[in-house]
Amino acid sequence: MNKTASINGKRIQSERVRLIKRYRVLLLMMVPAMAYYAIFHYAPMYGVLLAFKDYKLTEGIVGSPWAGLKHFETVFSDSYFYTILENTLVISLYKLVFGFPIPIMFALLMSEIVSAKYKKLVQTVSYLPHFMSWVVLGGIFFTVFSLEGPVNSIVKLLGGDPVLFLADDRYFRSILVATSIYQGFGWGSIIYFAAITNIDPQLHEAAIMDGAGRFQRMIRISIPMLAPVIAIMLILSMSGILDAGFDQIFNMYNVKVYRVADIIDTYVYRKGLLEMNYSYATAVGLFKSAVALVLIVVVNQVVKRLGGRDHALW
Template sequence: MDKKKWKQLGKGIKEYRQLLLMMVPAVIFFVVFAYVPMYGVVLAFKDFRIMDGILASPWAGLKYFRKAFEDPYFLKTIENTLVISFGKLIFGFPLPILFAVLLNELKGNKFKRIVQTVSYLPHFMSWVILGSIFFSLLSLGGPVNSILEFLGFEKIMFMGTSSIFRQVLICTDVWKGFGWGSVLYLAAIAGIDQEMYEAARVDGANRLHNIWYITLPTILPVICINLILNLSGILNAGFDQVFNMYSETVYDVADIIDTYVYRIGLKSMQYSLSTAVGLFKSVIGLVMIIIVNFIIGRIGGKENTLW
């Protein structure tokens, strides 16, 4: 860089110093918790020995990746992760959009604020608390089974039946997140020029026409970016939720990659194997975000993509 460019850089830093200072905590957070731990990825390629440390441990090549994929149970956890994640995506992705659109159509501001507040509350409750609540609600002696028994149906062991547990995970996750997930879409809808709606009304458009031809197309870039980010995390089935709600009786349908890594890494102390599995998951996430971004760019144009 020549002297002129250095001078321009210094001027820009001085002009935006308040904004740059506000970025410092976020930068420190990502450096400490995202970039520094990346050094530990080396464990996936080493026969790690605690006494030798990471650097002194012998190299193992792709040994632990082969070990993971030769384990039928690991392949089962991938299947469980994909089924649960796609279920949450299929039902949980469109609901916040629908909720935001319907909420925007409400006329009473006071009622709208009450609905928003109530829908946001579950997001701020941890799965430790919600897991206990759902265990109580869905237990054999809980209110849900009491109602079923009153109506003449047999009681159901929701939290211990393999054929039902995945649906419980999906429904509870969608319920917890749809309100908070609508915030971004409400913000996008609030930015729509109201003159577009007025012009449409003059042309005889009703509310459904406004939603279909103005609201949804206008917030389409936000929807596409959210879809890209959701699909990039398709192997994140929700560790907190699953860990706090599952039990050994439903391991066959609910044990996901994250809980598998937790057990083999922290409980069994197979650090190299757990790191290899975690690295595999991260690589798949990166590949997914690139592929989905490319597909959406070809279909909907560059304005609907991340880059």
């Protein structure tokens, strides 16, 4: 038995060496990405210790005294924390509900365009906002929604009074969602468009022979074939349900809309960097990460049970 196991072990090891040699170029291409995540994502996790310590700048993370769960107790006893938690969940759910289907629909519509030149033009235009920072986009939207901007010009033409939309909590969340969709729907459609191009054209040819129109082929062929990709993207989106978009909100919000726009990330920024309450800010950030981890595991299990292992991440 031991001899057989030894032979099998050597065989497996030699197979691994053979695969490493065969894919050595691809493995080398992975090194920069792995180094990036190791340096900027995994190494900083050491700082999580701050959530369990009374951090003192002069003593450093290691030298600071332990505080146990004191900072978490402070977080959960703070009534304003539940306000920012509600804002984060509401904004994230709005973006998920209204923003998640848009790239799918856009990719389906793009796949029906016959003209290759027109398709490339539309795709290029839709991708451009993704490459613009929210500093630039925020400035553009401040101009668009200002009292003298084009939106209020239309309001005046229709007989209404101008509104400072970005300082009105009745409109701010809707503007956040709409501008977020505008910035990301083109780029988000790439993976769906790639999946559509990989659908066997014989399926569409057979459906055309049976008299199916474009809409019927979209419903009966394209969408079912996209189901695994949609499920995986939904799981990944759920992991960021408490990530309502710091860059966007930070560049667009103001004191007048804190009641509906202040989220966990902006709160952590103020507590940690402006007020220098590092331990408290780390505790809030760690809570957010823990919730995200639980959500992605739960959603992955639900998707696996509903659609099978092919629709889940693991």
